Amino acid sequence: MSYRALAVTATHPDVIDPYHGIFNARSIRSLCSRGTTVDVVSPRPFAPPLGPYAEYRRIPRIAQTRRYEVHHPRFFYLLPKRLFYGLSGRSYARRVPEYVERTFPVPDLVHAYHVYPDGFGMLEYCDRHDLPLFVAVQGTLINEFSRFSRTVQARIRRTLRESEGVLCVSRALADRVDRICPTATSTVVPIGADPDRFPTGSADRIRRELDLPADETIVLFCGRFTTKKGIDELIDVLPAIDGRDVHVFFVGHDGRRRPALEREIVSHGLTEQTTVHHDLAPLALRRLYAIADVFVLPSHSEGRPTVIYEAMAARTAVIGTDVGGIPEQVADGETGYVVPPKDADRLRDVLCSLCDQPERQRQMGTAGYQRLLEQGWTWDAHAKRLESLHEEAIDA
Template sequence: MRSCSVKKDERFRILHVIRPAAGGMKRHLIELLRHTDYSFFAPAVAGPPGELLDEVASLGVPTYPLALRGELAPWEDVKAVFSLLSLLRRENFSLLHLHGFKAGLIGGLVGWLLRPPPSIVLTIHNSLFFGEGSGKQRFLARIEAFLSRRTFKVIAVSQALRAELVTKFHLPSEKVVVIPNGIDLTPFTLGVLFPTILRELPLPAGVPLLGTVARLVPQKGLPCLLEALALLPAELRPGWLIVGDGPLRQELEDKARALGLSHLVVFAGYRPPEEIPSILKVIDIFVLPSLSEGLPLALLEAMAAGKPVVATAVGGIPEVVQEGRTGYLVPPGDAQALARALLSLLESPDRAREMGEAGRKRVEERFSSQRMAQEVMAIYREALAARG
């Protein structure tokens, strides 16, 4: 993958800047680094010390500690601005690639302070607006819009996210491009490993199994799926395996108990990424009832595993899931519509298998990490050419 035929000091140095990340944003960055053209680019990563920087370092990519927090923290954010400014004055980076709104805020400020200003590319992975958006979110949108004037391109991971950036952030449409997320397809072409998690499932034999891989946070809409399960006929209710953790776990466990579903719902907690392909291979239907999304990697992985999908028509999900062909789309927060879609697949397992196969082919054709990296590197080349 790496070919260092060009001397190191002749390659273009790219600095990725990222906040604390353990989900899709982290995996996006790792896949981008794995498929970077190392004969032309020399990437490095600045972010908070910990698991992410350790994984980056294991790839042989240089890392720089940067105390960047996920939430707004004015004093710490000011220190992060000056730390990043100092790093860029010491090191000769050709381009900054900022990941997410917080890195965009910090890196955007640095772009205004540094002379000469660096070339900047910003990737937005998720919507800033959950619901109609709070006053703080609208204020941040105005700041981001101002700072983005120094940004060469803003990459959105879906058309829906691009539309938000143009309409709500008022970014120039020609500045915002769409590069969908991509995944490594290799684990899904290998033989299925029997995940140890299945030996822990207290489910009756022969019960169909729904699966969800997600953070347990409000925007994932997981209480709605519990309500949908309660609406299904008792004799057709499937099991539900939830892989992931987060602040809503106790609330979800309490709700499952109140609805009489505890015997069917298994909270597996966090599982390392290398286990996910095997887990997805053994579920029957992947369900993602989100209220807000960018373009979820877990959805792409489920389709790569050949699973039919029932998901909400939010964010970039309708750009991936083809209604009636690779799965079903339902309105967010609509438990009855979710229950009807699940029942349709539970009653037609042959149809479900056909949808899963169509989804697998779609992801293989359109959503590989190699394709994503190639398109990002094309943006790098444009930015560097424009800089001269």
Template structure:
């Protein structure tokens, strides 16, 4: 398996599985390419001269395309991709982990520097904001791609509307390793504050300001509670100011990034998990993993009618749902859970079952392997498959 990434991740906290499977050692990064025409032309010529001795056929193919269509018919980053793809570029599966990665890989297939069945996943932004802004971005991909894997039914409807062949679409949900999340029997505190938790990047799409305002309302109504927020992002300073303005310094904590073990401990210590996701400039989530993780531990959750979240949470059965940006509704649902701790185990049990039956990564991995094999039915049975994953942040 080879991994190609268009960007480097500067976050210090690394998922344990990245280290376990030595994924960084398998990853190649496409460096930044000059955007200005003259600089790009110089860069492209330099790359072709540098690579000609050991990749002459590739360079000649690129020159042929340039002669036919002009230098700028090649997208800037395509030049770098052409020469970073290893010489053994015949893969069985080319799996682009986000929709926007499909078109450039299709370009590489057209040039002839890489081959394989093209599989593209859609996870949120790529099928909402990007598709709304550039309606034709996936036209060629939808015609020539072999398989499309939206993570939710809501995203499936999006790409269907954009012209994707329904026979090539299969919902493949994003899973979690349920074995890493032990069932926790959440019990009401004996005089201590109700502990509420949110985990996610501090960006508009996560809707955290609405949860902070709901906590402020609950405090004014006399409830004793604490609210921990795990994650970081560009809204941190704004949220810090909001916490001060609402006099919540002693009740709301911004904990920054935490590793997996620390997050599991915080989940165990919490009574309610809130994921107040909202649509931000057309951008919607698929289904946030943090909801699955909390539900896998039997923790009662509150989400929003947003993206694929209602596909995970059945309101009043496996969790609670509120409209986006509705502080009053969120306040009411939190108050309901605080006042009815007898509902915690019931909601948690149904949530636990929903995640373990439909979102277990081991089951989903087997399903993905079956989808790969189905695409390769014209291959010899004894040929060992190799895979390329194209991800933006390894």
């Protein structure tokens, strides 16, 4: 069945941040690759003439990717968010649908990659054209629901209630959605990773190119350098790698805890056993996944992290925390280990033990890879699930 979808997402890679919402771009790309026509709108705030956000003026109104155009209409996004998120959502709901009406033919459905402001902002447009609205639930908004104002909470509930489908990346998030809005039509639609994009067959060559010993255990962290991603626990664990045949790669895009991490690395004399990358290119990151023996993500809160799917695709053992959908991804004791969040002592024990067991690393990495395939946690399988739900709604 051929159909036309309007994808709306406040987070999508752009010239300012090429990694912002990259999983949304991959989801859209996977739909396009299966022949779906997708018009893409990724609204951006009006940029002030001066100050740290002035660079957003460089984002063009229309950007071209390899598979689709991305339109960047503007709306007013006011700071601080905790005070003005309601006003920002109202501006989005007024300005973005107006742009859509002027620019695109009416689609068969709207797929919003965030409940708020994307889904809320397109409610009246969908009502006006009698279109099904699908909203994706990825983590932060629902996990932090109680922190929002009553106005924003009411809008989130309304969007969940009125959407044709609420597509959650994990069972844990679907359960949260059901508690927030019992009448929401929620279902689990995982995202994933494609194993053929990770050069695991070239791992030995990549190690030689990076001047890494063949028998050295490579530990990889990939995420924002923030407290919520568990950087403070990793800082506490760092001294334990001193003297071990271990090299830790930290890869992140931003985050206030990066300077603290770098200071601790220097203070413990671990500059030869660690590497910190900021804004590493995707191809270079996939090379690190390919040589990694252990992937570690000690987050305090999550949906189902894409980076864990990527580690599984690269046959890498995973250490994650018992939050959100991570226990749904990591089979504890089989594909890796699940540890309590904010528990640096337990994290240290598990990480050091696994680093000392190369054969166990390989067994867990292989089991994780097989689990990824068996569960259908790939982008093509993700697109097939979306297509099935979309087509069912169009035919109804």
